Amino acid sequence: MSPVAPKIVAFCCEQSGVLALDMAKSSNAKLPDNLELVPVPCSGRIETLYLLRALESGADGVVVFACYEENCRYLQGNIRLKSRVGYAKQLLAKIGLEPERLEIFPLATNSGVKCAEFLMRKSDQLGALGPNLGKTAKE
Amino acid sequence: MYQTAYSSKPVTPSPVVLKPEALIIGGGIVGMTVAGELAREGVQVVVVEKGETLGGGAGDLRFFYDRPADVRKWMEEMISTLEGDANITVLKGGKLERLDGQMGRFQALIRISDGGVRTLSPCAVVVATGGITRPVEAIRGQSRCIGLSEMEKLLAECRDLPLTRNGRPVMRATFLLDLTNDDIKIDTVTALKQALLLQGKGCRTAIVARDLKVSVSGMELLYSRAREEGVLFFKYDDPPVLTDTGDAIAVEVQDMTTLRKEERETLSLPSDLVVVGETFAADPETEELCRAMKLRTGPGGRAMEDNPQLQRVTSNRRGIFVAGACRFPQVVTESLREARAVVQEVMALLLGGGGTYTAENPVAEVDAGKCALCYTCVRLCPHIAIGVERYGERNVYAAPAEKDQNSPWQAARIEPAACFGCGICVAECPARAITLYR
């Protein structure tokens, strides 16, 4: 295992992701230690550039916690996000980074445990993949 | 690093002045209820009804399922108080043709059937246009097969005992439900109500349904009373077979009490009348209205269908509310509950904020200098909060551009009061010209 745990940047939609993670923390579910949470009003707020810049500036993996398809409070947010993540994944392929480094995990406010487990699995997965060679910021 | 989701700049979006004026589209029971209660609070209300009389879809309702009052009398009283109220103007034969501007400065253009045109500037709009049902296609051509609304009329108008229809006595009636709309409770409620009345007139009634939906207040009691009165209940998986036996229609159902499918025996219910639930269809006029008002229509083509994140009566646009059957076909009492919810919302909006509205949520703002007028944000805003001022002579609100006070805003402009703060426009703007300010 690499000495430092893989850095995960998790963009969390305030309607679902943030609350799910609060629930995870309060029920002290196990969370990866090198995790950074970025709250956003809606997953639709996350620009494609954020996804790449997060990886560029040090993240080994980026996760987006968005609401389920029909449940977006702003109706279109998670749908727009899906197409942006699709575009970002094409860019990752061209850069030569593994597609697993960027993923959307749809959830609702009550899936705290589910998202904690997902993060732990993601942390192991990224550990296996090794560090993100594309990051320019020095650790 | 990357710009955080918000940027902190002490911007207090200028408050929007709200006059206590509301426009209600649809003169049915929901529209009238909202109008009456808002008027009592001193709000100037205009009700636009496409027909020549008020009352709308519930007009053919005769009996309440939960109280013995006479619906027609209750309806007439409501209409008369409405038409007498100084705060309410009723525009009959009116149709909303166009709605421009944003909350606080809506410009509603109403075309009246007599050719007249009225322009109103309401501060809040309520859509209560009700739903429509498609007439029952006579199933296999039986004339003894009628819809629930026709049975309601028969029960109200026919005084003799036992009930007669076209001269023939109705001694045995069978209600056949869930053939068409299966996720809607209203048919079960109406069927139970009518079955009790029929039983009271000495007519043996049976209700055949895929499953009985009783999750409406008071329905459990009604169901048990019906059982006590002797109404028979049957469930079915595959729809029952109807055969015309000359003097009656035999409704063949399976006795679902035996578990194993092959052991179930079929029973035949000879009935003088078979009553079927009409299909609730999307109303093309409501769809057209939603297009004119840029309201989001749900998958069934109805206004603002269910989304757990949204309150039941709010729409995707600030200052526009939706209530009643046009949102989702439902029982009258539920529609009235939505009507009262709308009254709360409108009063909180128009009267609660001291005559103004300032957005509590973060608001996005366009940097006019960087905007390339590519219309991306205007097209993508789910809340129709963005317009382009220079061309939009209809969006006449010309906010002075920050830098150059007198020239009108030469770019896309986000109406602070209408913005919900989701940030979709910020992420999609190709010039990164939009910022979300907390």
Next chain:
Amino acid sequence: MKSGSNLEKVFVNGHFAVTAELGPPKNNDVSVIQRKVDFLRGYIDAVNITDNQTAIVRMSSIATSVFVIQMGMEPVMQMVTRDRNRIAMQSDLFGATALGIKNIVCLTGDHHTFGNQVHAKNVHDLDSVQLIHMVKTMRDEKVLMGGEEKIEGDVNMFIGGAANPFADPFEFRALRTAKKAAAGVDFIQTQCIYDMVRFKEWMKMIRDLGVDKKVHIMAGITPLKSTGMARYMAKNVAGITIPDALIDRMAKAAKGSEEGIKICVEQIQEVREIEGVHGVHIMAIEWEQMIGKITEMAGLLPRPKID
């Protein structure tokens, strides 16, 4: 007489003309031309020499036409506006007439992306209607395009054009052929016919416009080799519609090719009765050997000899 070609004389003397089509080789092997000419000899009045059909590189239409003349048969040189601008086309016309070529068919041609040179820069300086008009002005007014440059001597061509009654918009097709007539075309060869009803409707519109009085209409006929070919053409070739009844008939027949010939002969007999059809243009793609049998079964032999 416009150019005094055998094809023109056949029309002028009121005979029912028959032409076929010859695809030049994809190399410079003249024996290929010889073999095809021998298949056709005596069965037709003139033979169309295609010009890089479906934008696939072949020997040029002029060179092949010259060989065909040497082999004792009258060519109808096709020229597409896809590959040459007006300079090249006018100079080719000088060459062609000097070499004794008397018939030309002016076409826009298939788009080059259909062929084997998809990265080419297509020309399309003129379109088929403008090309017809250019050849006519060179012949009748003896001037180059633009009208100033006088031409010494004669540039006599019997001018032909194409028409596709089965393409859209259908109501405009006859009007477009009328446009070609106004531009100065002498005869028209239609796309291969399978939907006889639509062809008759088109002919009625042609007659209503009086175009059949000014222009000799030749019905295009292509014998079907197999059901596979029928299905392929119906699906992929733009502007060709083959009714299902015909495809079913081919599928049911014991031997596809024989049924194809029978259908072809029936079509020829049927078009001969249509008023305004002055001839038939049999496009037996890579099946030239069947032209003899078809013309004989359809009673089109012997071909008229006019001196």
Next chain:
Amino acid sequence: MIKAEQKPFEEILEYLAPYDKILLSGCGACVTVCHAGGEKDAALLASALRMARQKMGKPLEILESTPARQCEPEFAEELSETIGQVQAVLSVSCGVGVQTLARRYTATQIYPGVNTTFLGETVAHGVWEERCQACGNCILEKTAGVCPIARCAKQLLNGPCGGSANGKCEIKRETDCAWQLIYDRSKSLGQLHRLTEIIPAKQWGTQSRDSGPRRIAREDLKV
């Protein structure tokens, strides 16, 4: 407006292989509107390039700057100070911008980041279609407002050709046949008779690219 599409990523990487410090310059006008070279897309490309080069072990420093337009000398001048610090420029503006910079900065290699494709109309959000070839001698008056020079695969003036079927062009099923559109519009305008007149051969040479690169000089405006 001018429409463009970003060049394939590998091709851009190839251009920039010899350098380790460049300027990536977007343009705030047409390429912003078609999401090819605006500030958002330029920043996205920059981030992807930095990561790719980092992964190859040859980090690339990229300065980013997006003037309002790149086809005016003054905007090109805005970049002079930054261009002084870089070895090359990758411009995701249209071909005009790239050449404006190239003319101004003779010592610095200017690379194109997008393929400028056509003058187009937005038919849906994110979908653009070719409308004009800037041939310099507009015939839209003759063809009911639909240009066959730009929208017909064979640039026919007396179309449609024999391959038009169901209103679509023979070479691409999703492209509308320009002449079907011309026919339909002429019919709705009640001008079908105009289509029966022969449109003579186009004088390609007078104003179009075929008489050499063109120039407009307004004497009254000259300073």
